[in-house]
Amino acid sequence: MPTAKAAKTPAKAAPAADAYKKLGAAKLLKIHELMVRARLLEERLIKMSKGGDGFFWIGGPGEEAFNVPLGLQVKKGSGVDCDFLHLHYRSAAIVLAMGAQPIDSLRQMRSVGTDPYSKGRNFVNHYAIPELNVVPVSPTIETQYATAIGTGIAQARAKTDAITVVNGGDAGTAEGDFHSCLVWANRPVLPLPILIIVVNNGWGISTAAATQHGEKNIADWAKVFPDMPGKTINGNDVAESWSALEEAFAYIRKNRKPYLLEVKASRLYGHSSSSGANRIPEADCIALLEESLVKRGLAKVSDFKAVWEREAAALDAAHKQVKSEPFPELETVWQDVFADGLPPSYPTKGGS
Amino acid sequence: MANMAQAIRMALHYGEQNLGVTEIFGEDVGAPLGGVFTATQGLDKAWNAPLDERGIIGAALGLAWAGGRPVAEIQFVDYIFNAIDMLKLAANGHWASGGRYKTPLVVMTPTGSGIHGSMYHSHSFDSIASKLHGMKVVCPSTPLDAYGLMIAAIKSDDPVLFLKPKALLRSKGEELIPGEPADEKLLHGMIDAPLGDRTKWKAMWPKLTDYTVEIGKAKITHPGDDATVVTHGRMAPICLDVARRFAAEGKGSVEVLDLRSLIPYDWEAIKASVKKTGRVVFVNEETEITNFAEHLIRRLVDECFYELKVRPRLLAGKATPGIALSPNLEYFIQPQAKDVERVISESLADPA
Numbered sequence A: 001m002p003t004a005k006a007a008k009t010p011a012k013a014a015p016a017a018d019a020y021k022k023l024g025a026a027k028l029l030k031i032h033e034l035m036v037r038a039r040l041l042e043e044r045l046i047k048m049s050k051g052g053d054g055f056f057w058i059g060g061p062g063e064e065a066f067n068v069p070l071g072l073q074v075k076k077g078s079g080v081d082c083d084f085l086h087l088h089y090r091s092a093a094i095v096l097a098m099g100a101q102p103i104d105s106l107r108q109m110r111s112v113g114t115d116p117y118s119k120g121r122n123f124v125n126h127y128a129i130p131e132l133n134v135v136p137v138s139p140t141i142e143t144q145y146a147t148a149i150g151t152g153i154a155q156a157r158a159k160t161d162a163i164t165v166v167n168g169g170d171a172g173t174a175e176g177d178f179h180s181c182l183v184w185a186n187r188p189v190l191p192l193p194i195l196i197i198v199v200n201n202g203w204g205i206s207t208a209a210a211t212q213h214g215e216k217n218i219a220d221w222a223k224v225f226p227d228m229p230g231k232t233i234n235g236n237d238v239a240e241s242w243s244a245l246e247e248a249f250a251y252i253r254k255n256r257k258p259y260l261l262e263v264k265a266s267r268l269y270g271h272s273s274s275s276g277a278n279r280i281p282e283a284d285c286i287a288l289l290e291e292s293l294v295k296r297g298l299a300k301v302s303d304f305k306a307v308w309e310r311e312a313a314a315l316d317a318a319h320k321q322v323k324s325e326p327f328p329e330l331e332t333v334w335q336d337v338f339a340d341g342l343p344p345s346y347p348t349k350g351g352s
Numbered sequence B: 001m002a003n004m005a006q007a008i009r010m011a012l013h014y015g016e017q018n019l020g021v022t023e024i025f026g027e028d029v030g031a032p033l034g035g036v037f038t039a040t041q042g043l044d045k046a047w048n049a050p051l052d053e054r055g056i057i058g059a060a061l062g063l064a065w066a067g068g069r070p071v072a073e074i075q076f077v078d079y080i081f082n083a084i085d086m087l088k089l090a091a092n093g094h095w096a097s098g099g100r101y102k103t104p105l106v107v108m109t110p111t112g113s114g115i116h117g118s119m120y121h122s123h124s125f126d127s128i129a130s131k132l133h134g135m136k137v138v139c140p141s142t143p144l145d146a147y148g149l150m151i152a153a154i155k156s157d158d159p160v161l162f163l164k165p166k167a168l169l170r171s172k173g174e175e176l177i178p179g180e181p182a183d184e185k186l187l188h189g190m191i192d193a194p195l196g197d198r199t200k201w202k203a204m205w206p207k208l209t210d211y212t213v214e215i216g217k218a219k220i221t222h223p224g225d226d227a228t229v230v231t232h233g234r235m236a237p238i239c240l241d242v243a244r245r246f247a248a249e250g251k252g253s254v255e256v257l258d259l260r261s262l263i264p265y266d267w268e269a270i271k272a273s274v275k276k277t278g279r280v281v282f283v284n285e286e287t288e289i290t291n292f293a294e295h296l297i298r299r300l301v302d303e304c305f306y307e308l309k310v311r312p313r314l315l316a317g318k319a320t321p322g323i324a325l326s327p328n329l330e331y332f333i334q335p336q337a338k339d340v341e342r343v344i345s346e347s348l349a350d351p352a
C-alpha cells in the first residue's frame, strides 16, 4: 500500500519492461481487444458523422490505453457499494470495458428511438447507465467534477470500499468546478473517496494548454492538500496506466481520501467533427501496445489482425441493424420531463 | 403560531425522521448558526458546506443520483446565479437520460425583497426558475403551506426549487402545523436555539405528522366574484389583506388565488377563477421585463379571450438593475399594498 507521501512522487519514466510480463498475455490481449473495439467504434462514429448518418461527433480515440484499464478496474454495478463514474465525452473505451455495447453508441449517434442513453436527445458518447453507476454525461465542460462531490459524500458515509471516479480534460481545469471538487474532496470533516482524473491532451478545442496554463503539471494542484496524492502519468502506455490506476484505486478504497491523477494522452482525431475529425500524427497507443506485445513475444501480428477483423465485422452488423431502427416518435419529447408525468394542463403547443 | 422559518425547520425535521433525508446542507446551515434565517437550527442532518454555490448544487445532484433525498440551501437567491448550469443539469437530467436517472433533490433559497436588503439580498428569480424546465418550483406564503410544500418537495422524485419569501420567514400564520403546540412560547423554548453558547443545546421536537400540500395546486385564500388576483410569495398576504379591506369597505369582491407552485402552475384554478370574474390582476415582485405572469396572461388571452371582460393587468417590480436600499426607492421599485389597491381598483373600474 503506497502512502500518501510515496504516491506524491511523480512517475519518472515508463515502468520497467517486465510490467507487461507481469500483467500477462491473457489480460493484455483482453485489453487490446477492448482498445480495438473502442477505436473502431470511434472511427465508425466519425464516418457516420461525415456521411450524414448522424451529426456532431466527439469522442476519445487516443485515450484507450488509459480508459480500458480504468473501465476494467472499476467495481461495477449500481448503488453506493459500487463505483460511480462522472464521465465526459471521451469515455467510450471506459464504458465498453465495463460491458456497454457498441451498438448503443451507434444508436445515439444516429439519434434513433432505441438510443438507450438519451432516447435520441443527446450527442453521441453522452451516456446514462444506472446499472453501471455511469451518471448522465453532460456537454457542459467540468460540471461532472461538481456532481462527483455528491456521490463521493454518499460513499464517504456508507460502509463500503466503493469510490467515485471523475474524468475530464486539461482545459476544463480552469473552471471553478474542478477546484470545487478539490476543495470538497479535501474537507477535513469529511474527505471524499474520489479518483479525480484529468486527461491532458495539451489542448482545449484549438487553444494550446501551454498558452493558458502556468501550472507545471495539473497534478501539482494536489500539493496544497496534504492527504491527496497527485501523479502525472503517460496514458499512452497500457502497463503504466494499469499500475497507476491500481495504486490510485487501492489508496482511495482503503484510505477513503481523494487522489489526483493527470494522464498525458493523444488526441488522435482532433477535438471533434467541428474541427474535421481527421487523423493527427500523434502517438497511437494501440500501435504501441501491439509493438510491446510482439517485442516481448506475448502475441503475434496475426493475432491482432484477427481481432481487428472480428471487431470490424461485429460493428458492420450492428450498424446495419441500427440503420433499420426508427427515429423517435414526436410525442416522446413529453416523456421524462417530470418523473411523475406531465401535468394535464402543461402547455405543449409551443405558443398560441 | 410557528413562523415560516420554524415551519420549514419542522418539515425538515419530519423529513430527516421519516422521509429519508440524510443531508441538509449549505452555507452556515449547520451548527452553530442553523441558517441565516434559522430555518435549519437543531436538525440532526444539517451541516456546513464550503462557500461554493456550484459545489452545493453539484453535491445535491450527486447525492440524488446515489439514491438520497438531499436538501441543499443557497443562502440567498441573489447568489444562485452562478449555479444556473448546475440547476439546469438537475432539471434536465431525467429527460437527458431518457428517464433513467431521477433527481429527487430540494434546493431551498430565500427570495425577494422586503427586508431592506438592497441590491444583493432582494432579488426574485421566478421567471428564470420557470425556465429550468424539468424543475418544479414552489413558493409558499404561509407557515402551514411552507410545511406542506416542503414535505411534498422532499417526497417528490423531481428536483424542486423551494423559494422562501425572505420577508415572510418571520411571519406567523393563521393555522397551526399538525403537531405544533398551541403555545408559541413553548414552541420557541423547544426548537429555537438559544443565544450565546449552543454547544450543548439540542432541539426538543414536537410530535409532528405528515401534511402534504400537493405541488401544482393553488389555493383560493379569499373567494370573490368581481375580479381575480393571481399572486404568490411575499405579495400573497398583501393581496389577501387588500381583498379583505375591499370586501369590508364595499369596494368589490376580489378573489385571491395564491399560486403556491409556479411550476407546474395550477392552470385550471386560474382559468376557473378568471372565467368567473372576467377581470384579472397578476401581482408579483419580480421585474416586469420579462415576468413569469406574462406567460400566464398570454395563455389567458389564447384560451379565455371571450371570457375576459377587461384587459388583464400586471403589477410587478420596476425593471431597474437592482433594488435600492433607501426605503423610498425600494418602495417605489417594488409593489406595495397601495399599488395593489390601485391596480385592483383600476381593473374593477375598467369598462367592460
Ligand SMILES: Cc1ncc(C[n+]2csc(CCOP(=O)(O)OP(=O)(O)O)c2C)c(N)n1
Pocket (backbone or CB within 6 Å): A090, A139, A140, A141, A142, A168, A169, A170, A171, A172, A173, A199, A201, A203, A204, A205, A271
Ligand atoms: C462550460 C463549457 N464551456 C465551453 C464548452 C465548449 N467546449 C467543448 S469542448 C471544449 C474544450 C475542452 O477542452 P479540455 O477540457 O481540455 O477537454 P478535451 O476536449 O481536450 O478532452 C470547449 C471549450 C462547453 N462544452 N462547456
